[in-house]
Amino acid sequence: AQTVTQSQPEMSVQEAETVTLSCTYDTSESDYYLFWYKQPPSRQMILVIRQEAYKQQNATENRFSVNFQKAAKSFSLKISDSQLGDAAMYFCAYRSAGTGNQFYFGTGTSLTVIP
């Protein structure tokens, strides 16, 4: 089974600064999807950004961007100009593009934004 590892249980960032959350994964597949989800205290799981493995270009959504290194099986999330509302748990997730429908989630990184 695929595994997703988030090695940073907790991170903090000053408001308006930039922070990078790490994620690595293990797979033997060549085609898959990677996601970052945000879970604020409300518990709602919110999709932040998505990356297709066949795309070399890194995905970007406003202040959120990823650094996708396929060979290294690394998928980090960069949050620029951090805002108080960015404080949340962030989960990295993997899903096969083939027959599998299951998401494999990392254990999460708790992000604190310091005013």
Add this chain to the structure above:
Amino acid sequence: DAGVIQSPRHEVTEMGQEVTLRCKPISGHDYLFWYRQTMMRGLELLIYFNNNVPIDDSGMPEDRFSAKMPNASFSTLKIQPSEPRDSAVYFCASRKNRVDEQFFGPGTRLTVL
């Protein structure tokens, strides 16, 4: 669209009681997923349906857990009898097709005393 709807948002029950969690997926979505989130185990997939048919229930922890999807707009997850270790947040999620993104409901926080 209202998004994925789950009820109740909070449930407190006593050990041994039956618990039923409900989910209404986004209209037009073919896939429905039930997840459980705990501090110890993180997010785990319990079961998922495609066109109302259960496809993979290998994540269902025990026979005490059962899930149904009688139609495209409604699913239930039932625990009978409930135990304290079932306390968790249970999420329902839906997806339109194989390649689309997955949308989560707000979750049900279950506490079994």
